Amino acid sequence: MSKYLLNKFLFMVDRDPELVERYRSEPRELVAWWEAECANTVLNCHGGEASTWLRFDEVEREALATHDHVKLFELGAHPFLTLTLFIALFERDNTEPLEYQKSYGARLAHFAMPYPDIAT
């Protein structure tokens, strides 16, 4: 299990407008592409110096591929990263202000303190 890699996915997709749109429209394809092409990128280093060992496990891959932010929370992905990206994906469908943000919180209502550990 790699909370770091989940966070790296959320971080890298969130900062790229094109990847945000691809993740909204074709999440499973985008996750597969990102894991193959980007997961081992060392930021600020060229491709010849990529890492060799980073990969999702099946649960993580499926959570990302199905936009399952509740599972991401359970897995200890950083809540700020998940929230920011998912607002970018789905706030546009709101029919009233903060509708998505509130429903996002409501779907997490079964979590009691302490929340899943987010330390990486």
Added chain:
Amino acid sequence: MATVVAVIASTHHPFYYRASTATGEDRPPFADEWTSKILAFRETLTRARPDVLVMVGSDHFHQLWLDNMPQFLVGKAPHYDANWYNEEREFGLPRMLLKGQEDLSGHILRAGLDAGFDLAFSNELRIDHSITCPIITLRPEADLPIVPIYTNIFAPPLPQPKRFVQLGAAIREIVESWPSHLRVAVIGTGHLSLELGGPRQFGPHGPDPEFDQRAVEWIANGDLDGCLREVTLDSLHSPGNATHGFMDFMLMMGVAGAGVKADYVDTLDLFHTMEAYFTWYPNGAPAA
């Protein structure tokens, strides 16, 4: 030597810019009261007539990332571009360009290292809303040179709360030992109780109004003893999962000094989080 003419601590609410500039049907019902409070707060900085702003905030996974995460970082650059694509997208924040005060950055780095704080530095830093929000609220002209200081309140393991207080006290001493005749304001932003990406987010108030009330009293009274007695890295989970941003308020209490009451205190109970605004005048309140 330089003079610290104001110490200012506040929340940083990225929705303020959009709320305060919205008109007609887009303008939220709380915008007028919020704007009125911000204008009064802004006046507390204007009256101090600062030349330079030391700005304490926290990068929200914009430039600083988990492959290379500093605990405390000082910007040292002639300019700072500001705000990021995802802040434009979510909050409507404008792109900004701020001048840097490199001489003071260098002084803080040298003196901070010598005082036992192993400060990281950056010669090319794009700053985010933790620093641009107080620019927008307190100095929208964005005309004064800044020294940005980032703290890690975001990516555990975090420094202990007392370390934030110690760094704040050191920043005060270091700025006052800067061989300059300039007038410096130290401005820092954090959070009261706050939940982001958890079940208690975006409620009608902050997630823990009782914590907020105690926190405002600690800050307003400079009650570092009481605050440090109750606040730990573990305890901050309880008021809300993003409440570790309160440690930036603790840093600013360290800048203001233990037991020193704030000269100006104001709050605004908003949805999602409570806003709070504090100003100290170390040399007495300037004439209006």
